[in-house]
Amino acid sequence: xxxxxxxxxxxxxxxxxxxxxxxCLTVEGHAGFAPHGKDIVCAAExxxxxxxxxxxxxxxxxxxxxxxxxxxxxxxxxxxTAVPTTRGWERVRGVFENTMMGFSLxxxxxxxxxxxxxxxxxxxxxxxx
Numbered sequence: 236x237x238x239x240x241x242x243x244x245x246x247x248x249x250x251x252x253x254x255x256x257x258x259c260l261t262v263e264g265h266a267g268f269a270p271h272g273k274d275i276v277c278a279a280e281x282x283x284x285x286x287x288x289x290x291x292x293x294x295x296x297x298x299x300x301x302x303x304x305x306x307x308x309x310x311x312x313x314x315x316t317a318v319p320t321t322r323g324w325e326r327v328r329g330v331f332e333n334t335m336m337g338f339s340l341x342x343x344x345x346x347x348x349x350x351x352x353x354x355x356x357x358x359x360x361x362x363x364x
Contacts, residue, residue: 236348237264237280237311239338241331243355246318248300255300257318258331260287262338265311266348276348279341284313287334291317291327298323 242259262284266276291302300320306313319327335351342349 236350237262237266237276238350238352239263239280239335239342240352240354241335242353248318248320253321255319255321255324257316258327259317260284260315260331260334261313263312266345268345268348276341276345280338280349283334283337283341284315287330288315290330291315294323294326296320298326 238261240259240261240263242261244257244259245254246257247254262280265271266274266280268274268276288304291299298320300318300323302315302317304313304315317327317331335353338349338351342351
Protein backbone atom coordinates (compact mmCIF):
# COMPACT_ATOMS: atom_id res chain seq x y z
CA UNK A 236 0.00 0.00 0.00
CA UNK A 237 1.11 3.53 -0.74
CA UNK A 238 0.77 6.03 2.08
CA UNK A 239 0.53 9.67 1.03
CA UNK A 240 0.88 12.41 3.63
CA UNK A 241 0.67 16.18 3.24
CA UNK A 242 2.01 18.29 6.09
CA UNK A 243 1.79 22.05 6.53
CA UNK A 244 4.04 23.76 9.07
CA UNK A 245 4.83 27.39 9.81
CA UNK A 246 8.36 28.66 9.17
CA UNK A 247 10.20 31.98 9.19
CA UNK A 248 12.36 32.77 6.16
CA UNK A 249 15.95 33.40 7.28
CA UNK A 250 16.82 36.37 5.02
CA UNK A 251 13.62 38.36 5.45
CA UNK A 252 12.08 37.15 8.73
CA UNK A 253 8.91 36.67 6.67
CA UNK A 254 6.52 34.08 8.12
CA UNK A 255 5.11 31.51 5.71
CA UNK A 256 4.07 27.86 5.65
CA UNK A 257 6.26 25.01 4.51
CA UNK A 258 4.45 22.27 2.62
CA CYS A 259 5.73 18.68 2.64
CA LEU A 260 4.39 15.78 0.61
CA THR A 261 5.61 12.25 1.32
CA VAL A 262 4.70 9.21 -0.73
CA GLU A 263 5.82 5.89 0.75
CA GLY A 264 5.42 2.31 -0.41
CA HIS A 265 4.40 0.53 -3.57
CA ALA A 266 0.69 0.22 -4.22
CA GLY A 267 0.84 -3.52 -4.97
CA PHE A 268 -2.17 -3.44 -7.28
CA ALA A 269 -0.35 -5.47 -9.95
CA PRO A 270 3.11 -6.92 -10.58
CA HIS A 271 6.04 -4.53 -10.93
CA GLY A 272 5.97 -2.86 -14.33
CA LYS A 273 2.22 -3.44 -14.77
CA ASP A 274 0.86 -1.55 -11.76
CA ILE A 275 -1.44 1.20 -13.04
CA VAL A 276 -1.84 2.64 -9.53
CA CYS A 277 1.92 3.08 -9.08
CA ALA A 278 2.14 4.56 -12.57
CA ALA A 279 -0.55 7.12 -11.72
CA GLU A 280 1.21 8.00 -8.46
CA UNK A 281 4.51 8.47 -10.28
CA UNK A 282 2.93 10.82 -12.81
CA UNK A 283 1.35 12.90 -10.03
CA UNK A 284 4.70 13.29 -8.25
CA UNK A 285 6.61 14.09 -11.44
CA UNK A 286 4.02 16.66 -12.56
CA UNK A 287 4.13 18.31 -9.13
CA UNK A 288 7.93 18.51 -9.11
CA UNK A 289 7.89 19.93 -12.65
CA UNK A 290 5.32 22.59 -11.72
CA UNK A 291 7.35 23.69 -8.68
CA UNK A 292 10.58 23.72 -10.68
CA UNK A 293 9.08 26.27 -13.08
CA UNK A 294 8.29 28.83 -10.36
CA UNK A 295 10.72 31.70 -9.81
CA UNK A 296 12.15 33.02 -6.54
CA UNK A 297 9.42 35.66 -6.21
CA UNK A 298 6.94 32.83 -5.62
CA UNK A 299 9.02 30.02 -4.19
CA UNK A 300 11.77 30.54 -1.64
CA UNK A 301 13.00 26.95 -1.92
CA UNK A 302 11.92 23.42 -2.75
CA UNK A 303 13.49 19.98 -2.71
CA UNK A 304 12.71 16.52 -4.00
CA UNK A 305 14.21 13.67 -2.00
CA UNK A 306 14.07 9.99 -2.84
CA UNK A 307 15.56 7.29 -4.98
CA UNK A 308 13.84 6.34 -8.25
CA UNK A 309 12.10 3.00 -7.92
CA UNK A 310 12.38 2.97 -4.11
CA UNK A 311 8.70 3.64 -3.50
CA UNK A 312 9.56 6.62 -1.31
CA UNK A 313 9.71 10.28 -2.28
CA UNK A 314 9.38 13.56 -0.43
CA UNK A 315 8.72 17.01 -1.85
CA THR A 316 9.13 20.05 0.38
CA ALA A 317 8.35 23.61 -0.70
CA VAL A 318 8.70 26.93 1.09
CA PRO A 319 6.68 29.56 -0.77
CA THR A 320 7.10 33.28 -0.33
CA THR A 321 4.07 35.17 0.97
CA ARG A 322 3.43 36.32 -2.59
CA GLY A 323 3.63 32.76 -3.91
CA TRP A 324 1.61 31.03 -1.19
CA GLU A 325 -1.63 30.66 -3.17
CA ARG A 326 0.15 29.40 -6.30
CA VAL A 327 2.31 26.85 -4.44
CA ARG A 328 -0.61 25.74 -2.29
CA GLY A 329 -2.58 25.21 -5.49
CA VAL A 330 0.12 22.90 -6.85
CA PHE A 331 0.00 20.81 -3.66
CA GLU A 332 -3.81 20.79 -3.53
CA ASN A 333 -4.08 19.73 -7.16
CA THR A 334 -1.65 16.87 -6.57
CA MET A 335 -3.53 15.80 -3.45
CA MET A 336 -6.82 15.80 -5.35
CA GLY A 337 -5.23 13.28 -7.71
CA PHE A 338 -4.06 11.13 -4.80
CA SER A 339 -7.49 11.43 -3.15
CA LEU A 340 -9.14 10.17 -6.34
CA UNK A 341 -6.76 7.20 -6.39
CA UNK A 342 -7.49 6.51 -2.71
CA UNK A 343 -11.25 6.57 -3.35
CA UNK A 344 -10.99 4.24 -6.34
CA UNK A 345 -8.26 1.96 -4.92
CA UNK A 346 -8.71 2.14 -1.12
CA UNK A 347 -6.79 -1.11 -0.53
CA UNK A 348 -3.75 0.32 -2.33
CA UNK A 349 -3.59 4.07 -1.50
CA UNK A 350 -4.20 6.02 1.72
CA UNK A 351 -4.11 9.80 2.14
CA UNK A 352 -3.52 11.82 5.32
CA UNK A 353 -3.26 15.53 6.13
CA UNK A 354 -1.48 17.24 8.99
CA UNK A 355 -1.48 20.97 9.65
CA UNK A 356 -0.15 23.16 12.44
CA UNK A 357 -1.60 26.26 10.82
CA UNK A 358 -4.90 28.12 11.24
CA UNK A 359 -5.65 27.83 7.53
CA UNK A 360 -5.92 24.12 6.86
CA UNK A 361 -5.15 22.44 3.59
CA UNK A 362 -7.68 20.97 1.23
CA UNK A 363 -8.99 17.66 2.52
CA UNK A 364 -11.14 16.57 -0.44
